[in-house]
Amino acid sequence: MVEAANDDTYVLRPVGRVASPLTDAASAPRQGDEGAPAAWLIFDARVERALRDLRVGAELLVLTWLDRARRDVLAVHPRGDESRPETGVFSTRSPHRPNPIGLHRVRVLTVDGLRVQVADLEALDGTPVLDVKPVLGAVDER
């Protein structure tokens, strides 16, 4: 068993950025499958080797740092709807949360060196990219 409380911190270094026509949180869709546009992930040259097996058509999870979110918000009205009861952020997908990490399921449309175009990404232009993971298939396909 471990003690819960501690003051350790960890430093994230983005591996790239989102380039998207979305520039305004108020007009962006709330999730990628709610009408988000195609966007580009522009990666840093230092992670080129990590990218090399990404292929058109792949289903990926993109993790981002929601750099315009608030970290001091612990409860929200879901989807900004004041008629819905205030809910702890760990039970919502609000961008506002103690560690504002965005999780986006996307499909690869184009691979062009350090630039990867994906469908269905609701992240705003300039959002830092932290990680990319494949969507897992069935256990026997891993």
Added chain:
Amino acid sequence: MVEAANDDTYVLRPVGRVASPLTDAASAPRQGDEGAPAAWLIFDARVERALRDLRVGAELLVLTWLDRARRDVLAVHPRGDESRPETGVFSTRSPHRPNPIGLHRVRVLTVDGLRVQVADLEALDGTPVLDVKPVLGAVDER
């Protein structure tokens, strides 16, 4: 459009820790649905309000900081199998990656104040917890 390269960094402050019988990466399952045990998430008191709507039976995504992973690894043999070709880590679920954020799908078994017991968590004892999100249902249920 944005420039990809930059030196911005972001600081993660864990919201809790994993308490698990798993203490050794070599013997831990590779994914939660491959025989991982139940474990406890022990949250810091400062995020109590964010937790308050978690319920037994909820399906959650837990994000962790894989503090025993290497950040300088960009390609691996998947699942440690040397017979498989070396693959860029963005196409694998290797813990070793530039920002070693773990993504775990779990089900809530018990809620006891700041302690939440979950099924199917392959994270090691002491792993920092960064965030908790609900699994999204269909668009019309959000």
